Amino acid sequence: MSDRKPFRWHIVVFLAPAVLVYTAIMIIPLFATLNLSLFTTVDRVSQFNGLGNFRTLFGDPRWSASFWNALGNNTWFFIVHMLVQNPIGILLAAILSNPRLRGAAFYRTAIFIPTILSFVVVGFVWKLMLSPIWGVAPDLLNAVGLKSLFAPWLGKEEYALTTLALISVWQFVGIPMMLIYAALLSIPDEVIEAAEMDGITGASQFWKIKLPLILPSIGIISILTFVGNFNAFDLIYSAQGALAGPNFATDILGTFLYRTFFGFQLQLGDQNMGAAIATAMFFIILIGVCIYLFAIQTRLRRYQF
Amino acid sequence: MSVSRHSPARSVAAHAVLLTYTLIALFPVFVIVINAFKSRKAIFAHPLALPNAETLDWVGFKTVLKQGDFFQYFLNSMTVTVGSLFFVLLFGAMAAFALSEYRFKGNTMVGLYLALGIMIPIRLGTVAILQLMVASGLVNTLTSLVLVYTAQGLPLAVFILSEFMRQVSDDLKNAGRIDGLSEYRIFFRLVLPLVRPAMATVAVFTMIPIWNDLWFPLILAPAESTKTITLGSQVFIGQFVTDWNAVLAALSLAILPVLVLYLIFSRQLIRGITAGAVK
Numbered sequence: 273m274s275d276r277k278p279f280r281w282h283i284v285v286f287l288a289p290a291v292l293v294y295t296a297i298m299i300i301p302l303f304a305t306l307n308l309s310l311f312t313t314v315d316r317v318s319q320f321n322g323l324g325n326f327r328t329l330f331g332d333p334r335w336s337a338s339f340w341n342a343l344g345n346n347t348w349f350f351i352v353h354m355l356v357q358n359p360i361g362i363l364l365a366a367i368l369s370n371p372r373l374r375g376a377a378f379y380r381t382a383i384f385i386p387t388i389l390s391f392v393v394v395g396f397v398w399k400l401m402l403s404p405i406w407g408v409a410p411d412l413l414n415a416v417g418l419k420s421l422f423a424p425w426l427g428k429e430e431y432a433l434t435t436l437a438l439i440s441v442w443q444f445v446g447i448p449m450m451l452i453y454a455a456l457l458s459i460p461d462e463v464i465e466a467a468e469m470d471g472i473t474g475a476s477q478f479w480k481i482k483l484p485l486i487l488p489s490i491g492i493i494s495i496l497t498f499v500g501n502f503n504a505f506d507l508i509y510s511a512q513g514a515l516a517g518p519n520f521a522t523d524i525l526g527t528f529l530y531r532t533f534f535g536f537q538l539q540l541g542d543q544n545m546g547a548a549i550a551t552a553m554f555f556i557i558l559i560g561v562c563i564y565l566f567a568i569q570t571r572l573r574r575y576q577f
Numbered sequence: 578m579s580v581s582r583h584s585p586a587r588s589v590a591a592h593a594v595l596l597t598y599t600l601i602a603l604f605p606v607f608v609i610v611i612n613a614f615k616s617r618k619a620i621f622a623h624p625l626a627l628p629n630a631e632t633l634d635w636v637g638f639k640t641v642l643k644q645g646d647f648f649q650y651f652l653n654s655m656t657v658t659v660g661s662l663f664f665v666l667l668f669g670a671m672a673a674f675a676l677s678e679y680r681f682k683g684n685t686m687v688g689l690y691l692a693l694g695i696m697i698p699i700r701l702g703t704v705a706i707l708q709l710m711v712a713s714g715l716v717n718t719l720t721s722l723v724l725v726y727t728a729q730g731l732p733l734a735v736f737i738l739s740e741f742m743r744q745v746s747d748d749l750k751n752a753g754r755i756d757g758l759s760e761y762r763i764f765f766r767l768v769l770p771l772v773r774p775a776m777a778t779v780a781v782f783t784m785i786p787i788w789n790d791l792w793f794p795l796i797l798a799p800a801e802s803t804k805t806i807t808l809g810s811q812v813f814i815g816q817f818v819t820d821w822n823a824v825l826a827a828l829s830l831a832i833l834p835v836l837v838l839y840l841i842f843s844r845q846l847i848r849g850i851t852a853g854a855v856k
Contacts, residue, residue, distance in 0.1 A: 282760040283675050287687060290672035290731050293664070297728035298694055301702035301709060308704055364598060367591045375592075381843050382599045385606065388839045390789035392811045393831050396824065397605050406821075408608060408624050442601070474587075495696075503698040506791040510811055526700075533704060534796075547704045554701045561696045 306554065308547035325548035339549070341520060342528040343556075345433055349524055350501040352437035353444075358493055360441070361448025366478055368449070369456035380453070384446035391443075395510030398439045402426055426511065429521040436522055440507055444500075448493045455489035456482060488572045495564040502557055505530060525553050606832060613637055613825040620821055637826030641813070644823070647830065649802070650809035657719050657805060658787050661726035665783050666776055668727070669734030670742075674764050676735070677742040678750070688739070694732030699725065700792055710797055717800040725793050730783040737782075741775035742768060774845070781846045788835065806831065 312321035329335050364383065368376050386394065402409050402425055410422045425435040459482060467473075467481045505526030508516055514531050516523035531539075533546030611627055612620050619632035626632070641647060676688050699706075706725060707716075715721040745768055753763045769776075794808040804812070810831045817823040839846070 280679065280681070283679050283681055285761075286671040286675035286764070289664075290668040290691065290735060291687065293668060293724065294691060294694060294728050294731050297706065297709075297724050298699050298702060301705035302697065302699075304705035304708070305702045360598070364595065367594055370591065373588070373591060379595045379599055381840070383595075383602050384843070384846075385836065385839065386602050388785055388789075388835055389606075389832060390791070390807045390835075392789075392791055392807050392814075393828055396814055396828055397609050400821075400824070400828075401605050401608065406621065406624060411624065442605075445598075445602075499696060499698065503700055505700075506789075509791065529703075543704050543708075550701045550704060554697070557697065557701075 302554070305547045305550050308544055309551040312544050313542075321544070325544055326552075329545070329548050329552065335545075338520070338523070338528060339552070342523045342525050345522065346502055346504075346524040348433060349437045349440070349504065350498060352434060353441060353497050353501055354494065356438065357441040357445050358448050358490070358497065361445050361493070362452050362490070364445070364449045365452035365456055366482070368453055380450070383449060386443045387446040389443065391506035392510045394439065394443050395507050398442075399426060399511055402435070427518055429518050432512070432518060433522045436508060436511060439511070440504070443507075447496070451489055451493055452486060455486040459485050488569070491564065491568050491572055494568075495561065498560045498564075499557055502553060502560070525549065525556075529553065609825055610829045610832065613822075613829040617822055620825070634822070637820075637822030637824075638830070640817070640820060640823040641826045641830060644813070644817070646801070647806070647809060647813075647827075650804050650806040651834075653719060653803055654788060654806040657722045657726065658784055660719070660723040661730060661787055662780055662783055664723065664727040665730035665734050666780060669731050669779065670738050670769060670772070670776065671764070672731070673735045673738035673742050674768060677739040688735075691732050691735050694729075695736060699729045703792070703796060707796060715797075717798050717803050719798065719803055721797045722793055722803075722805070725797065726783075726787045726790075730787070734779045734783060737779050738772065738775055741772050745771050777842070777845045781842050785835075 309325055310321060310323070311318045312324060313319070329339055364379075367373065368379060389397075400406055400408075404410065404422075404424045410419060413419045413422050423431060425431040463481065463485070464477070467477050472480055502525060504524060508522050508524060508527050509530065512522050514527060514534075514536055516527045529546060529549045532549055533541055533543060535541030608624065612624060614628040614634065615632045616634035616636070619626070619628070619634075623632075628634075672691065676684060710716050710721045715724070749767060749771075750763055753767050758766070788805075789807055790805075791807050791811060794803075794805045795811075798804070799808065810827050813827055814824050817827070
């Protein structure tokens, strides 16, 4: 083949910039970080330490308590998203996709607005809204006669994490809504008409006909939520600071990584331990992605129209 | 059968659910913005009232403009966002063209290699990225942010753009080749103009996370002269936490530009999400 054709340099020219930047800034640092987690710094000299950092991370009670706390909190953060964000997103999409609904474009645009705001804005907006000093939240609860339910949610250990997860749900509900909406719109009319001929309409039409058809999209949303949640940092950092208070009740892997890497208060930053936590996060995300790719995606039947 | 589908009761229920959720989505933003224009006393006395002649007060905005160097932060954010966007779109489109147009050994491999970055977040490499930037003297420069965001945006851009480039007609490109156009001219003159709508979509997608990011500005460029607006408002609000007028004004200033941009580009964004998901 190479006898007939000259080497096609233009392919290299087209691919090179993207591949070079991506490799240099993303892939090499990623592997360098994995590598760093195998070293330790003694008197400013880097030494090979094998899996020692991981032994410290999982074995040393001070480290492992923080790690499992962060992982547990992160898991709860993810569960709240799966149980609240995705069902609400699917419900809104199912209503929006009705072709006879008026004002769908308005609702779509409005409900997506929180998603475009930065975490910093969202974190502080909700901090103010829920502040016991300002009283917007107690006033609103008072108006519906539920004032006794009010508590300084962000300040209480038992409520803070769930509150932050719900704030994050508030921000991101637009994404599952849009993706499911798109999937529902792509169901051909003939399928819906056939269902109606058989007398399947309304809610049962949704459960029996549409839901099985959009399962692949629900799978994609789940894995996007998983990667996003186990990589989250900004919202907690803006609302609760690097210490993820009260008493680390809202500490997740992202804030734990930040504190370890940069240090806080009296503890010095430790880049090797930071790298070890990043490596642990890498494997957690990798396991999630692999479960999705091999166990879930291959079992979901895709319908070709 | 159509009776059940189009009954007024169902339609009212649908609007009730959507309106409720729209209220939940917009209410906090609304409360923040209206209170930014009120005096301190009015903020606490009647948080839900609109500002009127008596309670109107610009003191918060004055503090923000006097204290924080928000104009500089805004310029930094613009530079970083526009710079990264330019490279993501240019490099992304070039790579997408190569992957969708030519058959060559390793095509699928390069595609998969680039797609890896969609699933694995670039943040996990932060420790080594910081070392790299320290070694190359790029810490506290906007260049470091542009580089990181270009790498972060490329995987999704290549993925979406190559889907769209497959739809460009082969006849057109072959006609160009017969007329003696080089492959570069075919790409820049024929293909790029045709995928402009897809480029706009990718632009909106890439732009939002870059503009809103806190992690990399905090770690790579926290100096006063290179702060982005997101980091700048985070630091400002942290310092002025008890000055409610200033905090509310800073939040409003951070919300409004993004909101205006979103309302201009929302159609493109929504079209992009729907087109991307159908594939």
